[in-house]
Amino acid sequence: DGGITQSPKYLFRKEGQNVTLSCEQNLNHDAMYWYRQDPGQGLRLIYYSQIVNDFQKGDIAEGYSVSREKKESFPLTVTSAQKNPTAFYLCASSIDKGVSIYEQYFGPGTRLTVT
Amino acid sequence: QKEVEQNSGPLSVPEGAIASLNCTYSDRGSQSFFWYRQYSGKSPELIMSIYSNGDKEDGRFTAQLNKASQYVSLLIRDSQPSDSATYLCAVNSVRGSTLGRLYFGRGTQLTVWP
Numbered sequence A: 001d002g003g004i005t006q007s008p009k010y011l012f013r014k015e016g017q018n019v020t021l022s023c024e025q026n027l028n029h030d031a032m033y034w035y036r037q038d039p040g041q042g043l044r045l046i047y048y049s050q051i052v053n054d055f056q057k058g059d060i061a062e063g064y065s066v067s068r069e070k071k072e073s074f075p076l077t078v079t080s081a082q083k084n085p086t087a088f089y090l091c092a093s094s095i096d097k098g099v100s101i102y103e104q105y106f107g108p109g110t111r112l113t114v115t
Numbered sequence B: 001q002k003e004v005e006q007n008s009g010p011l012s013v014p015e016g017a018i019a020s021l022n023c024t025y026s027d028r029g030s031q032s033f034f035w036y037r038q039y040s041g042k043s044p045e046l047i048m049s050i051y052s053n054g055d056k057e058d059g060r061f062t063a064q065l066n067k068a069s070q071y072v073s074l075l076i077r078d079s080q081p082s083d084s085a086t087y088l089c090a091v092n093s094v095r096g097s098t099l100g101r102l103y104f105g106r107g108t109q110l111t112v113w114p
Helices: none
Strands: A004-007 A010-013 A019-025 A031-037 A043-051 A054-057 A064-066 A076-078 A087-096 A102-106 A110-114 B004-006 B011-014 B019-025 B033-038 B045-050 B054-058 B061-066 B071-076 B085-092 B102-104 B108-113
Touching: A004 A087, A010 A019, A019 A031, A019 A087, A019 A110, A043 A064, A076 A087, A102 B033, A102 B045, B004 B085, B011 B019, B019 B033, B019 B085, B019 B108, B033 B061, B045 B054, B045 B061, B071 B085
Parallel strands: A010 A110, B011 B108
Antiparallel strands: A004 A019, A019 A076, A031 A043, A031 A087, A043 A054, A064 A076, A087 A102, A087 A110, B004 B019, B019 B071, B033 B045, B033 B085, B054 B061, B061 B071, B085 B102, B085 B108
16 A cells, blocks of 8 residues: 555644654655645745755755655654744655656645644 | 746635636746645645646546646536635746756635535
């Protein structure tokens, strides 16, 4: 049963704590992505990774960190430096279908609340 | 200028009508275009992809692409209340440094009333 899993579905943390969100895929996709979605706003790209051991900053990388040690896994750490961490976090992965076509598929998301 | 813009909505149509969702993009070199459906509280789901000018039909959904006008649309025929969701338009990046990423519009909220 192939897919993208994110855990946990809901996460609560106190301000000042770092927290790591999990994202795993068994689709054999090369690229993985992290997005943040706030109410009434679109998807904003945090980080993405095209291959293992390499990743690029997206549009809102400040206060976040990632690693890509395995093809299947792309964890996101929300650090205490992130000013407004409460949001819906979405992980996605994609496969290169050729000619710059990358279809992205999303995991179920993690809703993070920081108080 | 935003990379991808969608008609802001919300859009409300009666059951059985055609819903038309529109999207424009700024990068003339973009080659792949996607429509995602996102139900409230859920993650986006890919429902259509289109790569060539013209129409692409899949059941009640038709995606239309006009690269000269930098315009892509999604038509939903015989709209059902279950189609009520936010629809996101996404366009690929063709710049070497950002190849592989998609640019998303902010979405159009569609409500289909019985």
